[in-house]
Every structure is written in structure tokens, then in C-alpha cells.
Amino acid sequence: xxxxxxxxxxxxxxxxxxxxxxxxxxxxxxxxxxxxxxxxxxxxxxxxxxxxxxxxxxxxxxxxxxxxxxxxxxxxxxxxxxxxxxxxxxxxxxxxxxxxxxxxxxxxxxxxxxxxxxxxxxxxxxxxxxx
Numbered sequence: 001x002x003x004x005x006x007x008x009x010x011x012x013x014x015x016x017x018x019x020x021x022x023x024x025x026x027x028x029x030x031x032x033x034x035x036x037x038x039x040x041x042x043x044x045x046x047x048x049x050x051x052x053x054x055x056x057x058x059x060x061x062x063x064x065x066x067x068x069x070x071x072x073x074x075x076x077x078x079x080x081x082x083x084x085x086x087x088x089x090x091x092x093x094x095x096x097x098x099x100x101x102x103x104x105x106x107x108x109x110x111x112x113x114x115x116x117x118x119x120x121x122x123x124x125x126x127x128x129x130x131x
Contacts (some may be wrong), residue, residue: 005018007020007047007051008020008064009047011034011039011040011043011044012039012040012043013039013040015034015035015037015039015040016032016033016034016035016036016040016043016044017032017033017034017066018030018031018032018033018044018047018048019031019033020038020047020048020051023128024063025060026057027058027059027060027061028051028052028058028059028060029060029061029063029065030048030051030060030061030062030063031065031066031067032044032062032063032064033067034066034068034069035069035070035074036065036066036067036069036070036071036072036073036074036077036078037069037070038071038073038086041073041074041076041077042077043086043130044074044077044081045077045081047080048060048062048081052084052085052088052090056088056089056090057088057089057090058082058085058088058090059085059090059091059092059093060085060090060091060092060115061092061093061095061115062078062081062092062093062094062095063095063096063099063102064094064095064096064098065095065096065098066095066096067101068098068100069100070076070101070104071119074084074126075104075105075110077106078094078110078113079110082113093112093113093114093115094113094115095114095115096103097114102114112131
């Protein structure tokens with residue numbers, strides 16, 4: 001199956017964009033661009049939860065390569081997405097964080113949510129993930 005773009009959206013505040021791609025029938029890739037903060041965190045969770053749909057067991061890879069800023073509300077939004085996927089008997093992982101986002105996840109104890117694979121399932125070394 002070729003990846004299929006399911007949705008693209010911009011946050012109401014205009015500081016973030018999302019694209020959601022079905023990699024295959026069980027895997028979604030959600031790419032975040034811009035900022036994930038108090039102004040758009042609720043929107044982000046709603047869009048991601050809607051894309052996960054009622055299908056149990058789906059894997060979601062949240063691609064953070066385009067995320068240049070995140071505050072506490074953004075961290076909470078990511079955690080809510082992970083929890084939602086778990087409730088649906090699926091899995092959500094973070095991948096390709098920028099160095100500043102990687103550091104934020106590290107100091108908040110959430111680095112375990114980052115996959116050792118990038119959004120295209122390519123193995124990524126530790127030095128690539130942080131640099």
C-alpha cells in the first residue's frame with residue numbers, strides 16, 4: 001500500500017500544521033510543523049484522536065521533525081495522544097524530535113516515548129536523534 005494522505009490542517013491560531021498519512025492499514029503518521037503550545041494543544045489532541053478513529057490496535061507515529069517549539073501544554077497534548085492510543089489497544093510513539101524538543105522530553109522524563117525509528121521506520125542512531 002502506498003502512503004495515503006488522510007488530512008492536512010492548520011491550527012486555529014495559525015502556529016501549527018498537521019498532516020496525517022496512512023502508512024498502511026494499521027499505521028498512521030502524524031507530522032507536526034510549527035509550535036505545539038497552549039494556543040493549539042486542545043485542537044491537536046482532537047485532530048489526532050479523530051484520525052485514530054474507532055479502529056482498535058492502530059499504531060500512530062507522531063513525527064516531531066517539524067516541531068520547533070513546545071510548552072507544557074504541548075507535552076500534555078502528546079501524553080494525551082499516547083493515552084488515547086493505549087485505550088484503543090494501539091500504540092503511539094514520538095519520532096524525529098528536534099534537539100530542543102528532544103531535550104524537553106529528556107528533562108521531563110518522557111524520552112522513553114521516542115522511538116528509535118524515524119517516521120518512515122528507518123533505524124535512527126542516538127546521535128542522529130539528538131543532533
